[in-house]
Amino acid sequence: MSTPPLKQVILAAYFPGVNNTTVWSDPRSKSQIEFSSFVHLAKTAERGKLDFFFLAEGLRLREQGGKIHDLDTVGRPDTLTVLAALAGVTTHLGLAGTLNATYHEPYEMARQLATLDHLSNGRAAWNVVTSSDAFTGENFRSGGFLDYADRYVRAGEFIETARQLWDSWAADEIVADKESGTFVRHGLPGSFAHHGAQFDISGQFNVPRSPQVHPVILQAGDSDGGRELAAQTADAIFSRHSILGPARKFYADAKGRLAKYGREWDDMKILPGVSFVLGDTPQDAAEQAHLVRRQQVSPQTAILLLEQVWNRDLSNYDAEGPLPDIDPDVSTTSIIQGRARMYPDPLKTAREWRELAEAKKLSIRELIMETSGRLTFVGTPGQVAESMNEFVQTDGSDGFVLAPHLTPTGLDGFVDTVVPLLQERGVLRTEYETTTLRGHLGLPAAGAPRARKVATA
Amino acid sequence: MGAAPLHLAVALDGTGFHPASWRDPSARPDELFTPGYWGDQAKTAERALLDFITIEDSFGLQSSKFSGPDSRTNQVRGRLDAVLIASLVAPHTAHLGLVPTANTTHTEPFHLASALSTLDYVSSGRAGWRPQVSSRLDEAAHVGRRQFPTVDRRHRDDPAAAALAGDLFEEATDTVEVVRRLWDSWEDDAIIKDQSTGRFIDRDKLHYVDFEGRFFNVKGPSIVPRPPQGNPLIAALAHSRVPWEFAASSADVVFVTPSDAADVPEWVDGIRTAERTVERSGTPLKIFADLVVFVDDDASIAADRKAWLDELDGWPMRSDAAIFTGTAAELADQLISWQAQGLDGFRLRPGVVWHDLDAIADRLVPELQRRGAFRTAYDNGTLRERLGLGRLPSRYATSAASASTQATRSVGAVG
Numbered sequence: 100m101s102t103p104p105l106k107q108v109i110l111a112a113y114f115p116g117v118n119n120t121t122v123w124s125d126p127r128s129k130s131q132i133e134f135s136s137f138v139h140l141a142k143t144a145e146r147g148k149l150d151f152f153f154l155a156e157g158l159r160l161r162e163q164g165g166k167i168h169d170l171d172t173v174g175r176p177d178t179l180t181v182l183a184a185l186a187g188v189t190t191h192l193g194l195a196g197t198l199n200a201t202y203h204e205p206y207e208m209a210r211q212l213a214t215l216d217h218l219s220n221g222r223a224a225w226n227v228v229t230s231s232d233a234f235t236g237e238n239f240r241s242g243g244f245l246d247y248a249d250r251y252v253r254a255g256e257f258i259e260t261a262r263q264l265w266d267s268w269a270a271d272e273i274v275a276d277k278e279s280g281t282f283v284r285h286g287l288p289g290s291f292a293h294h295g296a297q298f299d300i301s302g303q304f305n306v307p308r309s310p311q312v313h314p315v316i317l318q319a320g321d322s323d324g325g326r327e328l329a330a331q332t333a334d335a336i337f338s339r340h341s342i343l344g345p346a347r348k349f350y351a352d353a354k355g356r357l358a359k360y361g362r363e364w365d366d367m368k369i370l371p372g373v374s375f376v377l378g379d380t381p382q383d384a385a386e387q388a389h390l391v392r393r394q395q396v397s398p399q400t401a402i403l404l405l406e407q408v409w410n411r412d413l414s415n416y417d418a419e420g421p422l423p424d425i426d427p428d429v430s431t432t433s434i435i436q437g438r439a440r441m442y443p444d445p446l447k448t449a450r451e452w453r454e455l456a457e458a459k460k461l462s463i464r465e466l467i468m469e470t471s472g473r474l475t476f477v478g479t480p481g482q483v484a485e486s487m488n489e490f491v492q493t494d495g496s497d498g499f500v501l502a503p504h505l506t507p508t509g510l511d512g513f514v515d516t517v518v519p520l521l522q523e524r525g526v527l528r529t530e531y532e533t534t535t536l537r538g539h540l541g542l543p544a545a546g547a548p549r550a551r552k553v554a555t556a
Numbered sequence: 557m558g559a560a561p562l563h564l565a566v567a568l569d570g571t572g573f574h575p576a577s578w579r580d581p582s583a584r585p586d587e588l589f590t591p592g593y594w595g596d597q598a599k600t601a602e603r604a605l606l607d608f609i610t611i612e613d614s615f616g617l618q619s620s621k622f623s624g625p626d627s628r629t630n631q632v633r634g635r636l637d638a639v640l641i642a643s644l645v646a647p648h649t650a651h652l653g654l655v656p657t658a659n660t661t662h663t664e665p666f667h668l669a670s671a672l673s674t675l676d677y678v679s680s681g682r683a684g685w686r687p688q689v690s691s692r693l694d695e696a697a698h699v700g701r702r703q704f705p706t707v708d709r710r711h712r713d714d715p716a717a718a719a720l721a722g723d724l725f726e727e728a729t730d731t732v733e734v735v736r737r738l739w740d741s742w743e744d745d746a747i748i749k750d751q752s753t754g755r756f757i758d759r760d761k762l763h764y765v766d767f768e769g770r771f772f773n774v775k776g777p778s779i780v781p782r783p784p785q786g787n788p789l790i791a792a793l794a795h796s797r798v799p800w801e802f803a804a805s806s807a808d809v810v811f812v813t814p815s816d817a818a819d820v821p822e823w824v825d826g827i828r829t830a831e832r833t834v835e836r837s838g839t840p841l842k843i844f845a846d847l848v849v850f851v852d853d854d855a856s857i858a859a860d861r862k863a864w865l866d867e868l869d870g871w872p873m874r875s876d877a878a879i880f881t882g883t884a885a886e887l888a889d890q891l892i893s894w895q896a897q898g899l900d901g902f903r904l905r906p907g908v909v910w911h912d913l914d915a916i917a918d919r920l921v922p923e924l925q926r927r928g929a930f931r932t933a934y935d936n937g938t939l940r941e942r943l944g945l946g947r948l949p950s951r952y953a954t955s956a957a958s959a960s961t962q963a964t965r966s967v968g969a970v971g
Contacts, residue, residue, distance in 0.1 A: 132677060134646075134647075134678040138647075158666070166759060167759040167777075169757045169758070170754050171756060174779065174780060175779055175780070176674040180670075180675055187646070207699070210637055214636040214640045215640060218636065218641070237774075239774075240664060240772040275586045280579060282585065284629070287625055288617070298700060300700040302694045305614070305633075397754040
């Protein structure tokens with residue numbers, strides 16, 4: 100019997116974000132906003148033949164205790180505008196951006212994504228998120244209008260509407276024959292109508308069919324509803340499962356849902372977000388990792404993260420000292436705004452943390468280092484390449500979204516040392532073999548050949 | 557060079573401003589939606605040492621009718637998002653200003669502010685914005701958020717049309733106000749990276765904009781740190797009193813459309829009157845006249861070229877702006893004589909882009925240079941600096957020096 104061919108490891112480069120995993124205090128850290136930083140990471144990713152570059156979206160600055168959070172990197176650019184500029188300085192790298200389905204509208208966003216797909220010759224991708232918090236809504240016309248329960252309804256209808264718009268120009272619509280004077284085949288190209296609960300729109304989409312027809316769609320939902328929507332609509336899941344055991348369960352569960360939507364096992368990729376620290380020896384890597392964790396969890400950050408569980412002002416506590424004796428405040432609303440809630444049962448978390456701190460004799464800072472933001476791959480380049488490959492070959496995932504902790508050079512070492520080892524194993528391309536992101540990811544072509552018929556009202 | 561420098565911009569739209577321009581032998585209609593097409597235009601404009609390019613956009617299909625789509629198949633249909641085109645060409649140019657059109661009627665002011673700040677970062681201080689309102693019913697139906705009354709825009713006296721225009725420009729004024737506040741919401745020195753206290757920013761230098769108006773509320777602050785120019789350039793095309801007043805309260809540059817030299821003073825007077833009406837203080841609007849241009853070595857060739865395109869399209873070209881056909885020397889004469897009537901510069905709309913943009917670069921600009929009327933090299937500096945506008949401090953900055961400048965910047969939102 101022949102062994103099945105090795106799966107290719109899909110790799111994406113995540114631009115370091117606005118939380119404490121991004122280390123700005125390191126002297127090697129550079130601007131989070133100057134374009135040169137984005138160019139550096141994108142070109143490094145393209146040098147390593149990675150699949151895509153990934154940029155998150157900011158819609159409101161985070162606050163804690165009613166004040167703008169000031170300990171982490173703050174300030175980021177508009178997602179699509181940076182991706183369009185990167186399209187001009189890269190040639191093969193996919194360009195993925197998070198865009199919130201709650202605070203964008205389908206017509207405008209579909210034309211921006213189709214534009215990016217044209218300007219990048221078929222490399223655009225959209226990571227779909229939704230939010231229902233009124234806090235973010237204060238920056239937008241619509242305010243905080245979305246019920247929590249409707250998040251996937253909104254996302255699902257948004258994706259469906261966007262794809263309808265992307266399909267609205269026939270593949271052969273543009274004739275552009277100077278001689279006969281026919282520019283478009285039909286009088287009203289791009290005709291569409293969508294009458295739904297979230298959107299009631301109709302007219303003519305004004306961006307012709309783009310190279311991928313449908314930009315690649317990523318989703319991050321982990322709940323049952325999120326997995327179901329992904330199985331129905333997504334090309335890839337940006338997952339949080341970076342520990343092999345749970346990751347394999349998630350992988351099987353998510354892919355197991357594809358068949359009922361008439362989709363193949365490989366039609367949706369699973370890509371957990373992961374971090375990494377490399378060293379010359381295993382000991383060196385462990386020491387580096389400890390150093391990174393200390394940088395990620397400054398004394399001030401340790402107190403702040405503890406406050407997110409305790410829901411109280413703990414600024415008088417010493418981060419190098421023991422945990423507070425008082426219990427978390429569960430009577431009032433959360434003090435954190437602008438990011439997802441991490442701990443559903445604070446009393447239980449506090450109990451567990453006290454036990455852990457007592458058993459291991461941990462200070463507040465050491466406890467936070469131990470319980471938050473685990474580093475996924477720590478080791479020599481050989482160890483990391485091996486673990487990553489094993490993770491993929493044993494169906495923990497189809498690849499990874501790499502989140503470096505340094506802006507913008509955090510991927511350099513990985514591309515210099517781990518990428519060649521993955522290439523040696525035959526699980527990462529040595530040259531790009533396709534031009535579109537769909538091609539890189541091995542996804543089926545999208546879009547009906549003809550424009551969808553518009554139901555007349 | 558004369559008393560005041562001449563500023564020159566070019567408007568980019570598809571294959572050019574003549575509706576049949578895509579059928580010109582030089583046209584590249586099958587490349588319209590490719591990155592190279594836009595990169596080539598920007599590089600040509602930069603070769604010509606132009607102040608900036610504008611990029612047209614809309615939320616609907618192009619049409620020969622104002623009211624909505626026209627079902628024609630013999631003109632260019634389809635376009636790409638102008639802000640993203642500007643961003644794409646930014647890394648391929650080093651000096652050229654980039655002024656995309658973006659809609660204020662159907663968009664989120666917060667997203668606009670972020671996108672234009674980001675354009676300013678990716679271009680190192682060359683970003684601008686032409687805010688545009690839309691009253692087209694088909695464009696409103698694309699968004700589904702609001703409905704407009706059916707009005708006949710040809711009759712400006714129609715009270716329904718006047719009311720709609722008033723609302724749309726009031727909303728545009730609010731939008732620019734919010735966008736400018738968001739640009740100012742981070743003081744220039746807000747990022748401190750203070751190792752001893754572990755703070756990345758000084759949050760006292762970030763400000764809520766707390767805008768509340770008829771059309772939307774926006775809390776702020778911006779997610780993007782203050783852009784390199786502080787405030788990217790804002791330019792408005794304005795044909796009558798309401799948009800003139802919008803320009804006077806909100807913009808740095810205004811594009812006007814006189815029909816001939818004798819008509820220029822009336823337009824300039826209209827703009828200056830609007831500035832007094834809205835009590836604009838600080839730098840007066842830079843006034844650019846728009847011209848559609850067909851330029852050839854022989855004036856009759858240019859006129860014949862336009863006539864041939866008119867014939868192909870089935871109609872003589874109609875335009876809000878005056879249409880010039882002639883030689884580069886004749887065009888230089890016209891620009892210099894119009895400028896003397898009170899203009900700061902011109903926005904030239906190439907009739908056929910791959911003929912007339914090249915003619916601007918290779919014929920008109922050298923002609924102006926020979927007369928000492930146009931720059932022979934770019935200075936280093938931002939787009940605002942090139943236009944003599946400089947960099948304004950944030951309106952929220954607390955130092956005394958910035959506070960006095962700031963007073964001149966406050967633009968009154970109508971209502």
